[in-house]
Amino acid sequence: MSIKSKFILSAAAVFLGTTAYAGCGLSGGNVSILGNEFAAIQAVAEGAKQCAGDGVTVESNLNKDYRELQVAALTANPAQYTAVTTTNAAIVPLLNSDLIRPLDELIAKHGQHLSKSQMITVDGKVMAVAFMANAQHLFIREDILKAAGVKAPQTYEEVIAAGKAIKDAGLLQYPFATTSKTGWDLAQEFVNMYLGHGGSFFKPGTAEPNVNNETGVAALNTLKELVALSNPDYLTFDSNAVQASWEAGEVAMAHLWGSRGTGILDDEGSTAEIVGNTALIASPTVGGGSTPASTLWWDGFVIASNVSDEDAEASFVAMVNGISPEVVKANNDAAVWLVKGYEPSPASAGVSATATGGTKPYPMIPFMGLMHTALGAELTEFLQGSESAEQALADAEASYVAAAKEKGFLN
């Protein structure tokens, strides 16, 4: 093929592409998207923007602080954003305040090809369309584990043993890292560990807390053994910090978000030796449990209630275009997509293995957010050794009760 005909062909392809996309068959409408900021969401927003033109506008605000913005932005009438990409935890405040609309009609009209497993239904109504899965799981350095003479750990007890072996062999002083920053991150680690030990956060059928028990103590003790293998600065470690120390080769095992896999396995920010020896495996089980001590998350989009039907329809069509098989194909390695046509990659191995292990999803309960906040604020002192596990859990329960009373969940 000559250069000229190649050029004509690609020009034709671009032309066809644009005509096929412009407006996405819509007559008009304004779409504005709020969402978290990482590679996969960026790809979805770019895909949605292909629908711009012919009277349709598509804007996006991708921001890691989207959780703090979403409720206020959607409470306004008309809402500041027409569509939000959210998760099974972040959707709860939106559901609590009735800020998002059921999507059944829009799916019947524009989303016939979406698969059943993508639909997030609450009480029979589809409230969100999921497009990717995420979970925290184990990242390991095969070379260091081999040098210490241990195999890839499958339980947290093995993680702790392996960490001690690596330390004793003088390979690394602080072999383990996880997102243990005081606040949301640390609470998330407790949630993982507590569910892994088989606990449930509330007394059945009520909003009464249920963490100050043997399971809670066991979960906290496991966490304490783990942070003893972490850098003493562990209470300041968020995902960015853990990824950075992984890429610097400072740790041999890390419990970290699957969505970080792509960043860690790419050829930026680290050496070929570290990347080549990094393996992504399932989250470990703990305390003889059978399911990994982690939680499954979906990321999906929702459409605001307080917008006109025209804008809502345009937003839905644009978002569906954003998660089309073409977008997924072009960004295959950016996430564990729940969309047809996704090919599993090394970066997704950990999430897939964790999901197949039967891990529970993060609880989508109205008052779980309050429990999460209370745990994040009250568990630090136990890890620092200034109070007992029972006291820390009692404090967390008391703090939760005060918040739940104020929010009307408890009397």
Add this chain to the structure above:
Amino acid sequence: MRHKTFFWFILPSLAAMILFIALPLVSVVIQSLHIEHEQVIVTTENCGPFGCTEESSVDTEATAALRAEQPLGRFAGLTTYFDRGHLATAEVAEAWRSRDGLGGFFSALYNLPFYKALAFTLTYTFLVTPLVIVLGLMIALGVNRLTPVLKGPTIFVSLLPMIITPLIGSLILFWMIDAQGVIGKTLQWLFDDPDLSLKASPVLTWITLMVYGVWSSAPFAFVVFYAGLQTVNSDSIEAAMIDGATRWQRIRYVVIPHLTPLVVFISLIQLMDNFRVFEPIVGFSAQANATSLSYIIFADMRSDITRFNSAAATSVLTVIGVAILLSPVLVRTWRDFKGKAA
């Protein structure tokens, strides 16, 4: 000035103060006296990519009806002020009853979020404020003695900590004091302790935050004192010199008395500012070891479920705290004023 002229003169700022200070304060007080409606909880079947589960969810229609009836929420009086997240009266009383010596009582008190934050806030305020004043005065006296060529550049460099946005300044220092950072590594080398970490222990975190506080506020005191120094009467200084006063005596008996009103001014501003300490805690990710009243408000507003009522109560308590702190200075100023009028 005639009363009418004065009224028209002050009207714009008075209107702005009512609009931007008084009304928000009233709104905060009202919010702090309410709590949210009872949430109507139903059990629903929720399905997703990971299967179906029976879970609680909010009956939004029923809750919306309650909300429409009483838009402000349920009136709760002062209950929010006395709950565990704030003054925690019940918990404090219990800690006092079952106390194990005074130390045991204080450690039980320190376990409550409000008192924990108050402990750091007050320590910070009462250590940083005097240090800022002393350091600012020392810099001002030093700069005042420099030759004119050096004065400009020195003043510029001394002002830098104040020019840098607090959040950015603390973030930069946060990275520098990291165990891998330039300050962190130097300290490890100086103290010959490879495990030394400024972020890990509560005591070192407090010291770090306070050093940061002095570093960032000293330029403010310096500028004010430096301006004051330019107004010191040179005749008195010369007279003191003829009487054989040393430099220290001249500072102690001539300069410092002249600057006293400025000390009052700087303490007022610094007490208010330091009581609201916030940015360094976020910048240094220090919330594990040190929280302040402002940080508690921030945490209430930034979680998944925002707690406006709780944040409002903490805000009102902060305002009361500032008022108590400033009262000695204000009473003194009022007495001076009355004395002059009489």
